[in-house]
Amino acid sequence: MRPAEKVWAAAQFEQSAKLQARLHDLVPGGAHTYARGSDQYPEFITPILTRGAGARVWDVDGNEYVEYGMGLRSVTLGHGFAPVVDAVAATIADGVNFSRPTELELAAAEDFLDLVPGADMVKFAKNGSDATTAAIKLARAVTGRIRVALCEQPFFSTDDWFIGTTPMNGGIPDSAGAGTVRFGYNDLDSVAAALAGDDVAAVIMEAATATAEPAPGFLAGVRELCDRHGTLLIFDEMITGFRWSAHGAQHVYGVRPDLSTWGKAMANGFPLSALAGRREYMELGGLRTDRPRVFLLSTTHGPETASLAAFRAVVDEYRSGDPVGRMEHAGRRLADGVTAAVSAAGLDGHLRVIGRPSCLVFVTGDRGGAPSQAYRTLFLQELLRRGVLGQSFVTSAAHTDADIDLTVAAVRDALPVYRQAIDAGSVAGLLQGRPVAPAIRRSAHPRGV
Incomplete structure (x- = not known):
């Protein structure tokens, strides 16, 4: 069985759900950044993360994901990138x-x-x-x-x-x-x-x-x-x-x-x-x-010294390596794979990957092809259940060919559900909970808690 074929049940997000509810008790919006809020993700699948390595992250329920967006585009070299971690550790030992x-x-x-x-x-x-x-x-x-x-x-x-x-x-x-x-x-x-x-x-x-x-x-x-x-x-x-x-x-x-x-x-x-x-x-x-x-x-x-040491290590990596080239390689491979899977499923015009290879986004359309938050949420839901976390397909230099292959497989396995919604003209019965909503909006509706 390919990793992407495993579909996690709601019970496998139980601890994340409990912690998300607790966050809402203590933090306005349940997150310290609006773009990370629970209203930006499917209502009953809002992973609370514990750690990351490269392009992978893990949540409190033990689920593993390939992550995209990478810290709202702030991580280009991968989570826990050793030269950055080592530079910071050595520097802060002498004060911050x-x-x-x-x-x-x-x-x-x-x-x-x-x-x-x-x-x-x-x-x-x-x-x-x-x-x-x-x-x-x-x-x-x-x-x-x-x-x-x-x-x-x-x-x-x-x-x-x-x-x-x-x-x-x-x-x-x-x-x-x-x-x-x-x-x-x-x-x-x-x-x-x-x-x-x-x-x-x-x-x-x-x-x-x-x-x-x-x-x-x-x-x-x-x-x-x-x-x-x-x-x-x-x-x-x-x-x-x-x-x-x-x-x-x-x-x-x-x-x-x-x-x-x-x-x-x-x-x-x-x-x-x-x-x-x-x-x-x-x-x-x-x-x-x-x-x-x-x-x-x-x-x-x-x-403070930690961030400046991290910055200098990032500069060294950009001088000696080619992080942008690696991001773009991963992005092109991902865009090609997803586009081929979408075409094979007969969903051209409903689901597209667009953007610069190092900064890809996906566009979700309804039965008529119009942009749809409901269909976007359904796509996010099905990817999360198959081990892919991200509001976009923004890559990092840490995304490997294996990460891309898993993601393309997850998309391919999720498309039959998307196809059902297109054929029915509605996400009803397929989407659990309410659709995502714009992070910057006047009222908590339609995702108030």
């Missing part, structure tokens, strides 16, 4: 946090700026939201303007300037979102319209996403428009950095932003983010300026 900068801070900054030649200075922090908010604040200080142009992309920050523009804006003054204007990706006309009033401090965007590559001339056109209107260009490299390239999307597409923000895979899962940019702007947060100073970034834990 001090009252003055360490030599390690200088070495890590040199490593970062060597990787990102479009940046002159860098400042480290702990999460991406701090870095993007600092970039917005700096752009406002540089330009003397308040308005911000946001690309129509999913997420930039937990802070008011962004979350105030979303449906989940409880507790945020209406004025917080009033200073923003949105523009479409690959739509230069909408960028030009957003900047026409010469009152926008910054354009912030991902240069590319899992589902969208820049059209020829688009990024260069955005750069030219920002220069023409006196607006700073900010690239959010949280996902593209260390997944498109160690040098970021700005290197891949050959367009230099004024500022860029980094995080996620910088330290293979250890908490580290960065704001980087041109010296003339970054110095406003330093001691070599005659202008009013910007309170740029100042965090107690920003330069």
